[in-house]
Amino acid sequence: MQIVNPLRFHNLRGDLFGGVTAAIVALPLALAFGVSSGAGAIHGLYGAIFVGLLAALCGGTPSQISGPTGPMTVVMATVFKALIEKNPETGLAMAFTVVMLGGLFQILFGVLRLGKYITLMPYTVISGFMSGIGVIIILIQIPPLLGYESSSNVVEALRELPQFLANPNLAAIGIGILTLAIVFGAPARLNRVIPSPLLALVVGTLIATYLLQDGSLLLIGDIPTGLPEPNWPVFELDQIKDMIVYGLMLATLGSIDSLLTSLVADNITRTQHDSDRELIGQGIGNLMSGLFGGLPGAGATMRTVVNVRAGGKTPLSGVIHGSILLVIVLGAGKLTESIPQAILAGILIKVGIDIIDWSFLKRAHRISMKATGIMYVVLLLTVFVDLITAVAVGVFVANLLTMQKLTDWQASEIKATTTPNDEMRLSHEEKQLLRQADGRILLFRLGGPMSFGAAKSISRRMAIVENYDILILDFSDVPILGVTASLAIETMIKDAVEKRREVFIVGASGDVQKRLLRLEILENLPPRNRVINRLDALQQAFYLINGERSEVSVDL
Known part of the structure; x- marks a missing residue:
C-alpha cells in the first residue's frame, strides 16, 4: 500500500x-x-x-x-x-x-x-x-x-x-x-x-x-x-x-x-x-x-x-x-x-x-x-x-x-409440530403425510440465524413434545448456526437416538453443514437420513412408521 x-x-x-x-x-x-x-x-x-x-x-x-x-x-x-x-x-x-x-x-x-x-x-x-x-x-x-x-x-x-x-x-x-x-x-x-x-x-x-x-x-x-x-x-x-x-x-x-x-x-x-x-x-x-x-x-x-x-x-x-x-x-x-x-x-x-445531537434528543422518546x-x-x-x-x-x-430482541425473534422462528397447522407453512402433500402419521412424526423447523440465544428456546420447544417416533430437523432456512445452538441440537439428536427414534436432517448445507460435521453431531446418523428437502424426509419417515423404507433418499 x-x-x-x-x-x-x-x-x-x-x-x-x-x-x-x-x-x-x-x-x-x-x-x-x-x-x-x-x-x-x-x-x-x-x-x-x-x-x-x-x-x-x-x-x-x-x-x-x-x-x-x-x-x-x-x-x-x-x-x-x-x-x-x-x-x-x-x-x-x-x-x-x-x-x-x-x-x-x-x-x-x-x-x-x-x-x-x-x-x-x-x-x-x-x-x-x-x-x-x-x-x-x-x-x-x-x-x-x-x-x-x-x-x-x-x-x-x-x-x-x-x-x-x-x-x-x-x-x-x-x-x-x-x-x-x-x-x-x-x-x-x-x-x-x-x-x-x-x-x-x-x-x-x-x-x-x-x-x-x-x-x-x-x-x-x-x-x-x-x-x-x-x-x-x-x-x-x-x-x-x-x-x-x-x-x-x-x-x-x-x-x-x-x-x-x-x-x-x-x-x-x-x-x-x-x-x-x-x-x-x-x-x-x-x-x-x-x-x-x-x-x-x-x-x-x-x-x-x-x-x-x-x-x-x-x-x-x-x-x-x-x-x-x-x-x-x-x-x-x-x-x-x-x-x-x-x-x-x-x-x-x-x-x-x-x-449535541439535538435531532436525536428531540425524537428519542x-x-x-x-x-x-x-x-x-x-x-x-x-x-x-x-x-x-x-x-x-x-x-x-x-x-x-439487542441480543434479547434477537433471541425473541429466533424463538419465534423455532417451530415444532406433529400435526399440520397454520404456524408452519407446509405444502398440501406435507400436510397429508403429517396428518396420516397421526402424531408419530415430529417436524422441528428452524429459521434464520441460530445464535447462542436460541439454544434455550430449542431445548424448551423440544421438551413440549414427548410422544413421537421420528424427528425431522429442518435447517432449510438457517444460514448460520452458532456453537451453542449446535450443541443444543446435538442434545436433541442424542436423546432421540437413545430412545431408538429415527432422526432426519433436512437442508443442512454450506456453513450449517460444516458446523454440524466439525462438531461430529451427525456421527450417529446414517447418510441416508440427511436429505435435501422436507417432503423427501416426510415421505421416508411415513414409510418407516408403516414398516417400509423409501428408496428416494437424496444424500447431501
Missing part, C-alpha cells in the same frame, strides 16, 4: 479555495481547543498543523480536513490534569507521549483492518457520548466566559460557578456575549465570505485591544514562533497502565470521530473512503503531533464540510489548510497573543452546542424508552464519570437489549 497520497492538481482552484477557507475556520478553533485543553493555544495550532497535513497526505478520505476536535480536546484535558498532578516535572511530556501512543494504536487499527468495525457502535451510544462531550465543552467554558480560568472538569466548573456568578468580570461577559451573538447570528451570506468564528475573533479582539485596555481580560498570552522542538517519549513505570488506557481512549474516540466525518464527506462528494487507510493516516498525524507537542486530532466535520463546499476535493486541500496554519505559526504568532479567552470560550460554546434510556445514561456517564466507562456501559447494555 502506498503510504503517501499523490497530490494531483486537476482541481487546483477548488482545492486552493477549500484549503484556505478550512484554514480560516480552523485557526480560531485550534487556538480555542489549545487553551481549553490546558496546554496552551500554541499546542492547538501544532495539532492542527501536524494532524491536518499528515492525515491529508496519508489518509483515506480525499476531502477530509483534520485537526483538534471538541471530543479529543475533552479527553486530552483529562490526560493533562491527571498526569501533571501526579508528575509535575514530567507530566506534560508524558501527556504528549499518550498522544503518540494514541497514534500508534490508530495505525495498528488500520493495519489490522478494523476500520469497518469501528463505526458498528450503536447509534444510541454514539449520540449519548457525543452529546455528553458537547455538554462538557459548554460547562467548562462558562468560567472563561465570566472572566476566569477554564475549569479542568465539569464537577470543578459546577462547584466554582456560584463564586464566579457572584463576582463576574463584566468586560469578559460583554466580549463573550458579543462572540456568541456573532457565531449564532451572522447572516449566511456574510458567513460564506468570512466564517463567523473568525469574524468573532477579529471583532472581539479589536474591541478588547482598543476599548478595554484596563487589563481586566484574560488573554491567550505568549505564542512562540518557529517550529517546535521534538518531545521524545517519556514513561513512568507506575503510570504506564494509565498512559496505555488514555492512549486507547484517544485512539478509539479519534477513530470514531474521523470515520463518522468520512461518512459525511462521502455523502456530500458521492465517493467512498478507505476506512483502514484513514485510520493509518490519522494515526501518523497524531504520532507526529504528539512528538512535536501538538494536541491529538481527528476528522473535523465542520471544517470538512466547509472545504467541500468551497471546492476542495483532493488531499491537496488538506495540505493547503495545514500549510497556511504553519505559515501563521512561523511568522504571525505574535498577532494572536492579545486574543481574549472569553472570545475563545464563546466560540467553543457554539462548538459544544453543535456537537418516540423511538423506544430503552433506546432513550441508554442514550441518557451514556450522556450522564460521559459528563460525570469518563468516556470509557460511558461507552463500555452503553455498548454492553445496548448489546444485551
Whole structure:
C-alpha cells in the first residue's frame, strides 16, 4: 500500500479555495481547543498543523480536513490534569507521549483492518457520548466566559460557578456575549465570505485591544514562533497502565470521530473512503503531533464540510489548510497573543452546542424508552464519570437489549409440530403425510440465524413434545448456526437416538453443514437420513412408521 497520497492538481482552484477557507475556520478553533485543553493555544495550532497535513497526505478520505476536535480536546484535558498532578516535572511530556501512543494504536487499527468495525457502535451510544462531550465543552467554558480560568472538569466548573456568578468580570461577559451573538447570528451570506468564528475573533479582539485596555481580560498570552522542538517519549513505570488506557481512549474516540466525518464527506462528494487507510493516516498525524507537542486530532466535520463546499476535493486541500496554519505559526504568532479567552470560550460554546445531537434528543422518546434510556445514561456517564466507562456501559447494555430482541425473534422462528397447522407453512402433500402419521412424526423447523440465544428456546420447544417416533430437523432456512445452538441440537439428536427414534436432517448445507460435521453431531446418523428437502424426509419417515423404507433418499 502506498503510504503517501499523490497530490494531483486537476482541481487546483477548488482545492486552493477549500484549503484556505478550512484554514480560516480552523485557526480560531485550534487556538480555542489549545487553551481549553490546558496546554496552551500554541499546542492547538501544532495539532492542527501536524494532524491536518499528515492525515491529508496519508489518509483515506480525499476531502477530509483534520485537526483538534471538541471530543479529543475533552479527553486530552483529562490526560493533562491527571498526569501533571501526579508528575509535575514530567507530566506534560508524558501527556504528549499518550498522544503518540494514541497514534500508534490508530495505525495498528488500520493495519489490522478494523476500520469497518469501528463505526458498528450503536447509534444510541454514539449520540449519548457525543452529546455528553458537547455538554462538557459548554460547562467548562462558562468560567472563561465570566472572566476566569477554564475549569479542568465539569464537577470543578459546577462547584466554582456560584463564586464566579457572584463576582463576574463584566468586560469578559460583554466580549463573550458579543462572540456568541456573532457565531449564532451572522447572516449566511456574510458567513460564506468570512466564517463567523473568525469574524468573532477579529471583532472581539479589536474591541478588547482598543476599548478595554484596563487589563481586566484574560488573554491567550505568549505564542512562540518557529517550529517546535521534538518531545521524545517519556514513561513512568507506575503510570504506564494509565498512559496505555488514555492512549486507547484517544485512539478509539479519534477513530470514531474521523470515520463518522468520512461518512459525511462521502455523502456530500458521492465517493467512498478507505476506512483502514484513514485510520493509518490519522494515526501518523497524531504520532507526529504528539512528538512535536501538538494536541491529538481527528476528522473535523465542520471544517470538512466547509472545504467541500468551497471546492476542495483532493488531499491537496488538506495540505493547503495545514500549510497556511504553519505559515501563521512561523511568522504571525505574535498577532494572536492579545486574543481574549472569553472570545475563545464563546466560540467553543457554539462548538459544544453543535456537537449535541439535538435531532436525536428531540425524537428519542418516540423511538423506544430503552433506546432513550441508554442514550441518557451514556450522556450522564460521559459528563460525570469518563468516556470509557460511558461507552463500555452503553455498548454492553445496548448489546444485551439487542441480543434479547434477537433471541425473541429466533424463538419465534423455532417451530415444532406433529400435526399440520397454520404456524408452519407446509405444502398440501406435507400436510397429508403429517396428518396420516397421526402424531408419530415430529417436524422441528428452524429459521434464520441460530445464535447462542436460541439454544434455550430449542431445548424448551423440544421438551413440549414427548410422544413421537421420528424427528425431522429442518435447517432449510438457517444460514448460520452458532456453537451453542449446535450443541443444543446435538442434545436433541442424542436423546432421540437413545430412545431408538429415527432422526432426519433436512437442508443442512454450506456453513450449517460444516458446523454440524466439525462438531461430529451427525456421527450417529446414517447418510441416508440427511436429505435435501422436507417432503423427501416426510415421505421416508411415513414409510418407516408403516414398516417400509423409501428408496428416494437424496444424500447431501
